[in-house]
Amino acid sequence: MEINILAFGIAKDIFGVSSISVEVSEQGNIATLKALLEERYPKLKQLASYMVAVNNEYAEDKLIITERDEVAIIPPVSGG
């Protein structure tokens, strides 16, 4: 299934756009999605951690994604 992903902060720079679309297998979970994104965008993995939110809720690795979910990638921000 096709999953739409919104990018925040530095993830916009890493993806080069503010939203991307990725093909995730049915029953794929957040861990699957992260692995897939990190393979395509190695810089994402280098952040050491970033938050994945599904429908405005923090998503644990084992959460199963469905096609209607709104997924957001929210990396850490350091400025002050």
Place this chain on the structure above:
Amino acid sequence: MEINILAFGIAKDIFGVSSISVEVSEQGNIATLKALLEERYPKLKQLASYMVAVNNEYAEDKLIITERDEVAIIPPVSGG
């Protein structure tokens, strides 16, 4: 039908609560709703004007309300 109405600003004080529920006839429009509210809460009419938003959009008097609509009463605010 039962319509749920969210109150903002001074409308909260006029209603006494932050949301109320009113019975509107099928095919009732914003003008109907306003007349109904102003009868029940005369102070609302005394404001001279207030905004009604339906699903986060400014609603003209002739707009027909349906049961799933989210209606908000947003009175003017003067402070600075």
Place this chain on the structure above:
Amino acid sequence: MHPDLLRYSCQVALPGFGETAQQLLKQAKVLVVGAGGLGCPAAQYLASTGVGTIGIADFDIVSISNLHRQILYNPADAGQLKAEVACERLQEQNPDITLLPVIDKITSANVLQIIDAYDVIVDGTDNFETRYLLNDAAVLTGKPVVYGAIYQFEGQVAVWNVLTEDGSYSPNYRDLYPQVDATQVPNCSVGGVIPTLAGIIGCMQANEVIKLITNTGEILIGKVLLFDAQTMQSRMIKLGASTKTKITALQQTTEILTINAKATKEGLATHTLELVDVRTDQERDEFDIGGMHFELDEVEDNLDEFKPGKTYVFYCSSGKRSGEAVKLLQQKLPGVKAYSLEGGLGSW
């Protein structure tokens, strides 16, 4: 790097900004009307960001009860003109920009002349009369208005009257509220306001001004943002692309008859005046100087208490609510003489 730009290097580095945007800011002329809870933070960030010319319009003086949210002023400034103190402070913050205090009260007679030299108007006023005056004058002259308003924990922000690509103008304040009965909407001195809300909304106004000038981002055109500091929830209400209102002339400013404390005391001694308190029951309970008492929003329901031939002096804490009451009486009961106590109980 050019020394001028060092100050702005951390915004020039922004994507889509650059030295061109900085130059646009430098050339811009922005009038901030109301140097209060909204105007203070808005002007502070317009100055820090390098807007080249900033006018600060306010005829009022600093009072101690302003200080909880009007962060440009110190207790030592009490009694000074806000516009002058604000310009002085902001000039120290950024010596490279031009700051112009405007200390005349804005009326239908002078508004067009006052806004003439500016590209953008920031509405940080605290009363409906000036809000409508600025809105209408901006519509008549084709200038954008960056609007902000606050009450208790809730605020509104929007950008009015921007020329859109199809040649029409975006909605303005009268599209939202065609007219308002000012006696029916409490102001901050009655219902209170949380200082941080003023800061958030004022900074949002400065943010929209910068976007307007530099033509970056999605400006709040054709929509109004509602923000609630208690829940931190915000909500964007769409208003449509173009204005549906026709504004062809300015509404004439009503002159409010005022009387000072000394003259009032003399009138009371000779029994030629009667006092009317228009504050809340709670304020009345704490302290009063006598006379009848109707809360401002109840005056209209009690017009038969005022007798032709008699002279009434309305009072509140600052003179603002009593001014509204006098306006109402002048309009509804032209045969009754009504004055507003100048400076309110603060001057008693």
Place this chain on the structure above:
Amino acid sequence: MHPDLLRYSCQVALPGFGETAQQLLKQAKVLVVGAGGLGCPAAQYLASTGVGTIGIADFDIVSISNLHRQILYNPADAGQLKAEVACERLQEQNPDITLLPVIDKITSANVLQIIDAYDVIVDGTDNFETRYLLNDAAVLTGKPVVYGAIYQFEGQVAVWNVLTEDGSYSPNYRDLYPQVDATQVPNCSVGGVIPTLAGIIGCMQANEVIKLITNTGEILIGKVLLFDAQTMQSRMIKLGASTKTKITALQQTTEILTINAKATKEGLATHTLELVDVRTDQERDEFDIGGMHFELDEVEDNLDEFKPGKTYVFYCSSGKRSGEAVKLLQQKLPGVKAYSLEGGLGSW
């Protein structure tokens, strides 16, 4: 009205506030860490609102490039300690509160002692190391942290580590981001930041502090607010009711070896040092003082360029990014000597 309360009358009038809430603010002790883009507006509103004791912690000095968003400082303050200038300004704004500058750099050795006297910590820092240090120290001592962070046009706000009714603590920064590679996330001097965003997020932090102290409103507990100044859209991400992270000790602060400009020039003259520029390509194009060049986030991929036995001096504009590079080298290549140019190119 008590003269003390006149200043606060317009917030005491708020529903659910009153004199009791004002008294709570007066008794509260809040530590603002970082007197920069977030700390300036946050501290300004905490002072104006009447928080009784405010500590301002920052070891840095005012520099011209800070002024576009750090609105407590004037060009005349350049070179002075931020914490001291901020306390002086805020004391003028509100003479009735206590302001305490803290000018030590916060490390794992002193953080517990520094926060000990305070009830609430405001995280307005500009680096991950201090963010984690404050977070972990607050968790170890059971204090709430009001977090804010900004980059370009986007900001985050949340309140960490609040004791909930069931006796557990609400989520903290490590629930969101267990750890971060600081060399991979650009800071404001690289990517820029819009000043008004700093104002909005800083005011939101002060707002949450006031709600925490007075126990009013819905505090940002168990959630994080994302705000975008370009679109004015905000989004609330739910994190759950309790923390799932175990923090049992502070991470030791790595001491970064630094070298000043004079010693570096001597070392270059005697060919005993090699320079490494870790700024962006764009910054390099404008001006450089020679040596190798890798952008900070590329240093890790080029570790084989650094030879054991040699001594490298990393440089950037302020010393911040070069410090991160030195930390990385100390960790990955302990046999290579690496220094960070103190004060960056500003001191050259």
